[in-house]
Amino acid sequence: MPDAQPSDETTQVLPVSRRARREQTGLLERAPLAGLEARNISAWFGDHQVLDRVSLDMPAGVITSLIGPSGCGKSTFLRILNRMHELVPSASLAGEVLIEGTDIYDPARKLVDARKSIGMVFQKPNPFPAMSIYDNVVAGLKLTGTKVGRDERDQLVESCLIKAGLWNEVRDRLRSPGGGLSGGQQQRLCIARSLAVTPQVLLMDEPCSALDPTSTRVIEETMLELVNDVTIVIVTHNMQQAQRVSTQCAFFLASQGQPGGIVEHGDTEAMFGDPIDSRTYDYVNGVFG
Numbered sequence: 001m002p003d004a005q006p007s008d009e010t011t012q013v014l015p016v017s018r019r020a021r022r023e024q025t026g027l028l029e030r031a032p033l034a035g036l037e038a039r040n041i042s043a044w045f046g047d048h049q050v051l052d053r054v055s056l057d058m059p060a061g062v063i064t065s066l067i068g069p070s071g072c073g074k075s076t077f078l079r080i081l082n083r084m085h086e087l088v089p090s091a092s093l094a095g096e097v098l099i100e101g102t103d104i105y106d107p108a109r110k111l112v113d114a115r116k117s118i119g120m121v122f123q124k125p126n127p128f129p130a131m132s133i134y135d136n137v138v139a140g141l142k143l144t145g146t147k148v149g150r151d152e153r154d155q156l157v158e159s160c161l162i163k164a165g166l167w168n169e170v171r172d173r174l175r176s177p178g179g180g181l182s183g184g185q186q187q188r189l190c191i192a193r194s195l196a197v198t199p200q201v202l203l204m205d206e207p208c209s210a211l212d213p214t215s216t217r218v219i220e221e222t223m224l225e226l227v228n229d230v231t232i233v234i235v236t237h238n239m240q241q242a243q244r245v246s247t248q249c250a251f252f253l254a255s256q257g258q259p260g261g262i263v264e265h266g267d268t269e270a271m272f273g274d275p276i277d278s279r280t281y282d283y284v285n286g287v288f289g
């Protein structure tokens with residue numbers, strides 16, 4: 001839990017020219033774009049194998065959608081991409097997840113490094129409800145050991161809220177509780193919180209499934225802006241959403257009693273317009289799922 005309360009400066013709006021100067025001095029440095037590559041990922045809960053040798057390239061600066069019916073292992077795959085799968089006591093896995101060629105499961109790499117460079121936004125918005133909007137944004141800094149000075153902190157909060165498309169709605173109430181925002185605003189606050197530790201990749205697990213169509217559209221617009229700075233991998237059941245936001249898609253499927261795998265992946269337009277596998281055709285056209 002962050003201990004610092006936002007200063008009075010928090011509520012001030014920095015003149016754009018001053019902000020631009022600070023950006024030029026590198027105070028708002030961002031992490032370089034990075035792609036992710038999953039190689040031969042298998043996953044288990046106890047004896048139950050849920051993924052079998054899944055490989056997928058998720059290129060830098062691109063939105064990749066993971067689609068497929070319920071229970072085929074999309075969320076498990078997503079959670080493996082930032083080492084959250086191992087939080088389940090019975091869980092195990094095999095394979096590699098490379099970020100810029102380095103395996104996040106390499107024993108020489110720290111867990112916190114993976115979580116810092118690969119952020120996660122969940123299905124249900126989960127801000128700290130009693131904590132201020134300001135403190136919610138900076139909440140991840142301590143957890144990841146990221147040191148940011150007082151002045152830079154104010155600037156970071158503003159910049160993350162701008163990137164998350166929330167600044168104009170909350171700039172005058174940064175000290176109000178995060179729990180007082182609407183569902184869509186809370187989800188954008190969670191995106192801002194993820195961005196504060198300057199991740200190279202943002203994983204999103206059905207980020208709009210609890211939101212109304214208007215909030216969904218705002219989050220989608222935010223994603224399309226963000227992808228210039230951060231690689232995005234999203235799990236979605238919404239086929240229109242996959243088509244609207246993603247450049248490439250991977251279709252997951254698990255046959256009865258079998259672990260899940262990728263049936264087909266590729267360019268989103270081709271996956272929806274001219275899929276190779278008949279099961280992909282049936283799924284994207286709503287025949288099952």
Ligand SMILES: Nc1ncnc2c1ncn2[C@@H]1O[C@H](COP(=O)(O)OP(=O)(O)OP(=O)(O)O)[C@@H](O)[C@H]1O
Nearest residue numbers: 045050068069070071072073074075076077088235
């Ligand atoms: N914590 C867990 N413990 C045991 N089994 C689990 C756990 N989480 C998921 N599973 C099982 O792993 C399989 C894959 O689940 P997962 O949530 O990854 O699928 P999914 O494709 O994301 O489904 P959905 O679209 O419904 O979210 C399912 O059989 C599920 O029951």
